[in-house]
Amino acid sequence: xxxxxxxxxxxxxxxxxxxxxxxxxxxxxxxxxxxxxxxxxxxxxxxxxxxxxxxxxxxxxxxxxxxxxxxxxxxxxxxxxxxxxxxxxxxxxxxxxxxxxxxxxxxxxxxxxxxxxxxxxxxxxxxxxxxxxxxxxxxxxxxxxxxxxxxxxxxxxxxxxxxxxxxxxxxxxxxxxxxxxxxxxxxxxxxxxxxxxxxxxxxxxxxxxxxxxxxxxxxxxxxxxxxxxxxxxxxxxxxxxxxxxxxxxxxxxxxxxxxxxxxxxxxxxxxxxxxxxxxxxxxxxxxxxxxxxxxxxxxxxxxxxxxxxxxxxxxxxxxxxxxxxxxxxxxxxxxxxxxxxxxxxxxxxxxxxxxxxxxxxxxxxxxxxxxxxxxxxxxxxxxxxxxxxxxxxxxxxxxxxxxxxxxxxxxxxxxxxxxxxxxxxxxxxxxxxxxxxxxxxxxxxxxxxxxx
Numbered sequence: 001x002x003x004x005x006x007x008x009x010x011x012x013x014x015x016x017x018x019x020x021x022x023x024x025x026x027x028x029x030x031x032x033x034x035x036x037x038x039x040x041x042x043x044x045x046x047x048x049x050x051x052x053x054x055x056x057x058x059x060x061x062x063x064x065x066x067x068x069x070x071x072x073x074x075x076x077x078x079x080x081x082x083x084x085x086x087x088x089x090x091x092x093x094x095x096x097x098x099x100x101x102x103x104x105x106x107x108x109x110x111x112x113x114x115x116x117x118x119x120x121x122x123x124x125x126x127x128x129x130x131x132x133x134x135x136x137x138x139x140x141x142x143x144x145x146x147x148x149x150x151x152x153x154x155x156x157x158x159x160x161x162x163x164x165x166x167x168x169x170x171x172x173x174x175x176x177x178x179x180x181x182x183x184x185x186x187x188x189x190x191x192x193x194x195x196x197x198x199x200x201x202x203x204x205x206x207x208x209x210x211x212x213x214x215x216x217x218x219x220x221x222x223x224x225x226x227x228x229x230x231x232x233x234x235x236x237x238x239x240x241x242x243x244x245x246x247x248x249x250x251x252x253x254x255x256x257x258x259x260x261x262x263x264x265x266x267x268x269x270x271x272x273x274x275x276x277x278x279x280x281x282x283x284x285x286x287x288x289x290x291x292x293x294x295x296x297x298x299x300x301x302x303x304x305x306x307x308x309x310x311x312x313x314x315x316x317x318x319x320x321x322x323x324x325x326x327x328x329x330x331x332x333x334x335x336x337x338x339x340x341x342x343x344x345x346x347x348x349x350x351x352x353x354x355x356x357x358x359x360x361x362x363x364x365x366x367x368x369x370x371x372x373x374x375x376x377x378x379x380x381x382x383x384x385x386x387x388x389x390x391x392x393x394x395x396x397x398x399x400x401x402x403x404x405x406x407x408x409x410x411x412x413x414x415x416x417x418x419x420x421x422x423x424x425x426x427x428x429x430x431x432x433x434x435x436x437x438x439x440x441x442x443x444x445x446x447x448x449x450x451x452x
Contacts, residue, residue, distance in 0.1 A: 016111065016134045020046045022418060023130055023139035027053045027110045030145035030392030032099050033076065033408040035108035037415035043422065047145075048132060050115035053103050056149055057096035063174045064198060065092045066253045067404075068190050073226045074404045076102060087224070089253030119365050121385075126425075128367070128387065140387065141418055144365060144376070147392035148402075151359040158279045158352060164344060165351035169195060172353050175202035181350025182206065184284070184342070186276050188213045188293075189248035192355035193260050200270050205348060208265065209276045210290060213248040215297035216304050218259040221312065221319040225251065226403075228308050235400035248357075250297065259301075262294055266332035273339050284342040291335055298328060381414045387421075389414045 024034050027049030038045045052058065067074045072086035074095075081098055084090045090098070103110055111134070118131040119142055130137045152168035160166070165179050169191045175198060182205035185196040196208045216225040229235050250260040266272055274290040305326055312319050342349065360375055369385035371377045377384040380397045390396070391414055392407050400406035 016048075016114070016132065016137050017046065018136070019138045020044060021139070021422075022046075022141045022143060023048065023116075023128075023137060024143045024145050025116050026145035026147065026392070027103065027108075027112065028056055028145070028147055028392065029054065029099055029404055030147055030407050030411065031110075031143075032103045032106075032108055033411035034143055034145050034391055034414065035103070035110070036076075036078075036106045036408075037412045038418070039106060039108075041415055041419045043415070043418060045109065046137075047108055047110045048114040048116060048134075049110060049112045050133075052100075052112055053110060054096040054099035056147070057092050057099070060149065060170055061092050062169070062172045062195065062198075064254070065194070066090060067092075067095055068249075068251055068253050069226050069403060070224050070253070070257070073224070076404065076408050078102075079105060089257055116364055119367060119388075121367050121387075126387070141389065141421075142365075142387065143389040143391055143414065144362065144369075145391040146362075148360070148394050149358045151361045152354075153356055153359045154354045155276070155356060157276060158284070162279065162282070162344075164349070167351070167353060169353055169355040170358075175199050175204060178204075178351045178353075182348040184209065184276075184344075184349050184352045185355060186352060187211065187248070187355030187357070188250055188262075188297075189355060189357075190250065190252050190260075192353075193250055193265065194252050194254050195353055195355060196270055197254070197265065197268070199353075200265075200268050205271075206269070207271045207273055207342065207347065207349065209273050209286060210262065210293055211248065211275045212293055213250045213297050215250045215260055215262075215301045217301060217325060218251060218257045220305060220308055220325055221322050223308075223319065224257070225304070228304060229399075231311060232304075232307050235398060235406070237399040238397070261329075262297070262335075263329045263332060266334055267329075271339075272332070272334045273342065282343060282345055284344055286338075286340060286342065288338065288340060290338040291331070294331070294335055302326065302328075381410055382417055389418070 022038055022043055022045035024031050024045055024047040027047050031047045035045065035047050066089040070087050071081040071084040071090055075081050079102055081090050081094065084094060114132050114134045116130060116132050120129050122129055127138055127140045128142050130139055152170040154166065154168050158164060158166060172195055183199050184207045185192050186209040188210040192208065196206050200206045218225055220228060252258065252260055262272060272290060273286045275287040276284060277287050278285045362370055362374060367385045367388055369377060369383040369388040376390045376393060378390050381390045383389055391411055394402045396410050397413065398406065401410055
């Protein structure tokens with residue numbers, strides 16, 4: 001293979017190269033970040049995307065969605081978000097435009113309209129045979145940058161025969177999309193609470209099924225929560241609290257950014273219930289865990305406030321105190337006397353929005369890179385299958401991996417790993433003229449002995 005440099009950007013030729021050193025699958029924020037770091041290393045690569053660049057931002061989210069972090073934070077280091085105040089929250093279309101502009105800025109070699117159908121290891125030699133809708137490609141390395149939002153998950157609780165309109169938050173666009181009547185929103189993360197609040201403002205009767213979550217303050221003492229998680233060194237946490245695989249964060253940039261407060265949601269007319277567990281004969285059963293769930297969310301909120309106060313005092317920082325933030329309101333009746341079941345017809349609930357997350361779909365990746373449940377088997381994106389990499393996963397290397405800036409840093413680590421492997425292979429293929437050890441030549445770029 002000719003591996004001397006990156007390919008030029010798409011120039012109208014729909015043919016794919018027959019060989020490429022690195023094939024990146026997906027041109028969302030992960031794929032664009034991966035391209036930047038591979039280009040910086042001078043590594044030939046191609047990014048293929050079945051839709052458009054950052055398509056999930058454009059059509060995979062509801063109309064009023066904004067980024068969960070402020071514009072000064074939710075971006076790549078090399079480019080600010082144009083037209084967005086640094087402390088503001090970009091709309092979904094502004095985010096999509098940003099990644100498209102970033103890809104153009106770095107001349108990312110992206111081919112859109114190309115879907116990867118199958119990846120298999122080559123027999124008797126290094127690399128992978130990749131089948132795509134635009135023809136076959138052989139790649140020495142493959143980076144699965146398809147991200148975590150692949151297959152919307154709706155729990156098999158309410159049957160389709162129940163006469164209730166059901167859709168995932170990925171398919172929700174606006175209140176007018178739903179049939180007349182009340183709505184049950186299942187999920188207490190940023191998607192669930194934003195959709196529930198929007199439906200209530202539109203005059204709908206809303207029930208919100210609340211599950212386990214972290215509830216950070218949107219801002220405190222004049223600083224956004226992303227700043228506090230930074231100075232308190234929480235973005236670099238390597239595992240979720242209590243060893244959980246994933247913890248939902250109840251935080252939102254909607255309306256200019258407000259702390260998610262389930263008491264306020266209840267005061268607005270939203271009825272809170274516990275986790276949705278089962279359904280039978282028109283009755284939806286919920287767990288008796290609402291109060292404990294709210295209490296745990298409150299505890300995570302107050303813990304951050306206390307740590308922030310201690311940080312300010314310890315470092316002598318002049319930030320205005322905010323004692324009122326520590327005062328929690330009275331628990332609403334729906335929390336003190338929670339419902340254990342909902343008669344959907346009696347409550348007038350005509351539709352359910354499942355804000356219940358996503359599952360992985362790596363059926364196209366037919367190599368030894370997945371665990372028994374079909375999830376990526378990796379360490380910081382480096383797969384158990386040599387030559388296969390993952391990017392854009394929650395908690396890929398740290399808590400911050402789920403955020404735009406976090407995936408950029410994860411991409412640098414993956415690119416460094418690929419560069420190291422290339423250097424070792426180059427050394428082995430030129431044994432008569434040994435070069436410096438690979439780690440010596442790459443250390444200056446932060447590839448060895450440096451955590452990003």
